[in-house]
Amino acid sequence: MVLPEGFVLPAWYLLVPLLAVLGGVVALLWALGPPVTDRTVLAFAPWMLFGSTLHVLHRTEAYPDSIEVLFAAPSVYLVTATIAGVAWVLSIFLYSGGLQETIERPLGTIGTGFFAVFTMFLLVESVELGTFEPFWPVIAIVISGVVTALAWLILGLWFTDVAAITGATGVLVVFGHALDGVSTAIGYDILGAGEEVPLSELVLNAGHALPTAEYIGGGWLFIVVKLALAMVILGLFREYVEEAPRQARLVLAFIAAVGLGPGAHNVLLFAVA
Structure with a gap:
């Protein structure tokens, strides 16, 4: 499927x-x-x-x-x-x-x-x-903010030009996918939620097959994969943003939405259901 x-x-x-x-x-x-x-x-x-x-x-x-x-x-x-x-x-x-x-x-x-x-x-x-339960949604947002800050710090130190050129758009891309990754991991590891996207489920299952799953769950692998993909995409878009900023930022906005939308969906669903 x-x-x-x-x-x-x-x-x-x-x-x-x-x-x-x-x-x-x-x-x-x-x-x-x-x-x-x-x-x-x-x-x-x-x-x-x-x-x-x-x-x-x-x-x-x-x-x-x-x-x-x-x-x-x-x-x-x-x-x-x-x-x-x-x-x-x-x-x-x-x-x-x-x-x-x-x-x-x-x-x-x-x-x-x-x-x-x-x-x-x-x-x-x-x-x-x-049915209102705000605890895990708040935790997901806080952790996502911390993860985004650390990821952006790494990007800024090792790939300064990528961070400088993509700017606030790049931050939104990283945060969106961090929120999706963190909220999915919390839902899968802690709240017992299922995963609807087959490819994401493969990554989550791979995380749970690792020896660390017994101690910290398997969702951490999904977070790492999401962040790595977001940062690689930003690196690939560096020249595109310089040469065609209007088109490049529109595409990056779509990529941010692919992360932020599902992430926000998870957070809201945890809060109300």
């Missing part, structure tokens, strides 16, 4: 309009050609978290049956990208009209607002049901 568990496409009458709207938004953004900097990538971070919240709400069966498939994987990524793209277009117009000093400020603010409102709804519902 190659595809993650729960991977399902919506019916054509939902998928086709969604793809059409997303395609129109992408075409408009291509025509507008907004700049993409470190600040742009950071402004998209709340949108990555927002997508995770939408998917956790799907896991808790919060949506009507008629549209719930739109918030399963992979449709939730398309929905989030469409909403974020519309917000980006709106932010460009606000900046062009002199109503905002930067494009990134309204983009990040709108994303933060969406994430905060939907997450609050999720947490309030969890508190009412008596």
Whole structure:
């Protein structure tokens, strides 16, 4: 099995309009050609978290049956990208009209607002049901922050040019994959959660086959692999960022989302379920 568990496409009458709207938004953004900097990538971070919240709400069966498939994987990524793209277009117009000093400020603010409102709804519902457990989510975030700092220190000392060129975008890539790795390890080793991605499960099983599994579990190998991949990718992107910063940072933003999205999903799911 190659595809993650729960991977399902919506019916054509939902998928086709969604793809059409997303395609129109992408075409408009291509025509507008907004700049993409470190600040742009950071402004998209709340949108990555927002997508995770939408998917956790799907896991808790919060949506009507008629549209719930739109918030399963992979449709939730398309929905989030469409909403974020519309917000980006709106932010460009606000900046062009002199109503905002930067494009990134309204983009990040709108994303933060969406994430905060939907997450609050999720947490309030969890508190009412008596399932709210914040301990391990907080531990996962703290450990991820420490791991990110150490990894970035190593990258800065041994590959200074990579850290300097990729900047805040690189930090977000490392943190996103650190959060995914740490939260997955906690879920697998401590909370007894299953892994839905077959390739990730292979790494976790390999970790549990090592002699150290009896003492520290096997999830540490998954964390190391995730961090190593993130740092290797940043190294490979060094020249790309120098030569084509706009395109390179867009790709790195996607790579960051591949880590931060699942990581935030794990943390939220641990908190509410």
